[in-house]
Amino acid sequence: xxxxxxxxxxxxxxxxxxxxxxxxxxxxxxxxxxxxxxxxxxxxxxxxxxxxxxxxxxxxxxxxxxxxxxxxxxxxxxxxxxxxxxxxxxxxxxxxxxxxxxxxxxxxxxxxxxxxxxxxxxxxxxxxxxxxxxxxxxxxxxxxxxxxxxxxxxxxxxxxxxxxxxxxxxxxxxxxxxxxxxxxxxxxxxxxxxxxxxxxxxxxxxxxxxxxxxxxxxxxxxxxxxxxxx
Amino acid sequence: xxxxxxxxxxxxxxxxxxxxxxxxxxxxxxxxxxxxxxxxxxxxxxxxxxxxxxxxxxxxxxxxxxxxxxxxxxxxxxxxxxxxxxxxxxxxxxxxxxxxxxxxxxxxxxxxxxxxxxxxx
Numbered sequence: 001x002x003x004x005x006x007x008x009x010x011x012x013x014x015x016x017x018x019x020x021x022x023x024x025x026x027x028x029x030x031x032x033x034x035x036x037x038x039x040x041x042x043x044x045x046x047x048x049x050x051x052x053x054x055x056x057x058x059x060x061x062x063x064x065x066x067x068x069x070x071x072x073x074x075x076x077x078x079x080x081x082x083x084x085x086x087x088x089x090x091x092x093x094x095x096x097x098x099x100x101x102x103x104x105x106x107x108x109x110x111x112x113x114x115x116x117x118x119x120x121x122x123x124x125x126x127x128x129x130x131x132x133x134x135x136x137x138x139x140x141x142x143x144x145x146x147x148x149x150x151x152x153x154x155x156x157x158x159x160x161x162x163x164x165x166x167x168x169x170x171x172x173x174x175x176x177x178x179x180x181x182x183x184x185x186x187x188x189x190x191x192x193x194x195x196x197x198x199x200x201x202x203x204x205x206x207x208x209x210x211x212x213x214x215x216x217x218x219x220x221x222x223x224x225x226x227x228x229x230x
Numbered sequence: 231x232x233x234x235x236x237x238x239x240x241x242x243x244x245x246x247x248x249x250x251x252x253x254x255x256x257x258x259x260x261x262x263x264x265x266x267x268x269x270x271x272x273x274x275x276x277x278x279x280x281x282x283x284x285x286x287x288x289x290x291x292x293x294x295x296x297x298x299x300x301x302x303x304x305x306x307x308x309x310x311x312x313x314x315x316x317x318x319x320x321x322x323x324x325x326x327x328x329x330x331x332x333x334x335x336x337x338x339x340x341x342x343x344x345x346x347x348x349x350x351x
Contacts, residue, residue, distance in 0.1 A: 006305050013247045020240040055310035060251045 003055060010059050014052040017063065018044070021070040025077065044069050091140050098136035101149065113138055122146060168216030177207040177225075187214050198222075254307025257300070258349050266296045271343050278327070278335045286327050286335070294320055308349045315345045 021044070044066060051062035080087035095111050097104050097118055108115070118136060121144035127133060132152040137145045157164040171187045172180055173194055184190060194212070197220055203209060211223045270293035277286035297320060301313065319342040326334035 002305070003310065006310075009250065009306055013250065016243055017247060020244060023240070058251075058307065058309050060307070063247070063251060 006055060007053055010055075011052040013059060013063065014048040014066075017051075017066055018048045021066065025070060025073055040069070040073060094140060094145075095138045096135065097138050097144070098130075098133050101131070101134060103130075111138060118144060166216065170213040170215045170221065172211065172213050173220075174206060174209045174212035177209060179206055189214065250306050252307060254304035255350060257303045258307075258346070267293065267300060267346055268343070270296055271339055271346070274323075274327075275336065275339050278332060278339070281332075283327060283330050287324075290320075290324060290327055294324075304349055312345060312349055315348075316342060319345060 047062055047065050047069065050057070051059050051066065054062075076090060080090055095107050095113075097108050097113060103115065103118075108118070118138075119130075122128075122130070122133065122136065125144075125146055127146060127148070132148050133146055134149040135147040139145055171183045173183055173187065173189070174180065179191060179194065181191075184194065195206075198204075198206070198209065198212075201222055203222070203224060208224050208226065209222060210225050211221075213221045215221075270289060274286055274289045274293055277283070277289055297316060305313065319338050323335060323338040323342065326338055
């Protein structure tokens with residue numbers, strides 16, 4: 001028995017099984033980590049690690065364990081999507097910890113959230129003065145969402161009666177010195193136009209460009225390999 | 231077309247993984263000619279019981295060769311301890327046959343057969 005080869009094969013099995021299962025489970029696993037998802041991630045990761053290197057036990061039971069955990073998560077995800085009460089029970093509900101500027105001590109006690117936790121999360125959002133907070137809600141993933149009091153909210157173009165222009169998403173036209181033809185078509189421009197634009201900026205070769213993007217208004221952003229800033 | 235492939239690739243991958251992990255089980259439980267270990271265990275046992283120690287030594291070598299050929303087929307399925315257990319049985323069996331010790335030889339052969347059966351689990 002070549003232990004090295006066995007570990008290599010078992011690691012490949014563990015790695016790609018984990019990859020396939022997490023892809024099946026969707027983005028929820030990595031994006032909205034509730035406490036349960038966190039524990040779940042650790043457990044599934046631990047099973048995969050044992051599968052990979054624990055040669056004193058067979059790979060198969062660990063793989064079955066991995067499969068069962070993934071199936072249970074999949075079922076729970078389906079249940080929480082289909083039945084709202086079940087979602088409330090399994091995932092929990094957001095809890096209001098500051099309402100109209102008042103700290104809700106009872107609600108905080110119920111979810112075992114301390115004032116220090118709230119203040120920490122507020123500071124994380126750049127809010128250092130509790131007086132500014134209208135509402136603060138602890139979400140199911142443990143993060144705090146904050147609504148500032150109206151007088152502390154930043155002014156928007158609408159408040160100032162200004163018309164804002166939509167900048168939209170920019171599209172990459174050149175990346176790493178290579179023109180992305182699909183994106184040229186998407187942005188309704190052609191290679192000739194792009195080369196002319198580069199010429200205007202004194203760039204003679206596409207390979208000199210690290211990144212070129214175009215926004216929805218047709219404005220071109222260029223970054224060359226030659227950096228002027230030292 | 232692409233969507234079809236995106237489903238087929240992970241399914242095929244998982245099936246290959248299952249075959250790698252469980253292939254050893256089908257080898258151990260199969261009654262094919264390639265699976266000669268239970269037969270050799272039985273032959274060596276008969277040799278030992280009939281006091282044919284030279285034959286037992288020769289058949290033990292065949293059993294050892296058959297085991298070495300079987301290792302690559304069962305190594306992804308079996309526990310390392312079970313594989314080590316069989317290796318130890320074969321080593322002790324070799325010694326007990328050299329010493330012409332009937333009791334020890336039979337004990338090792340029975341344990342070896344048990345270890346081989348345990349690989350199925």
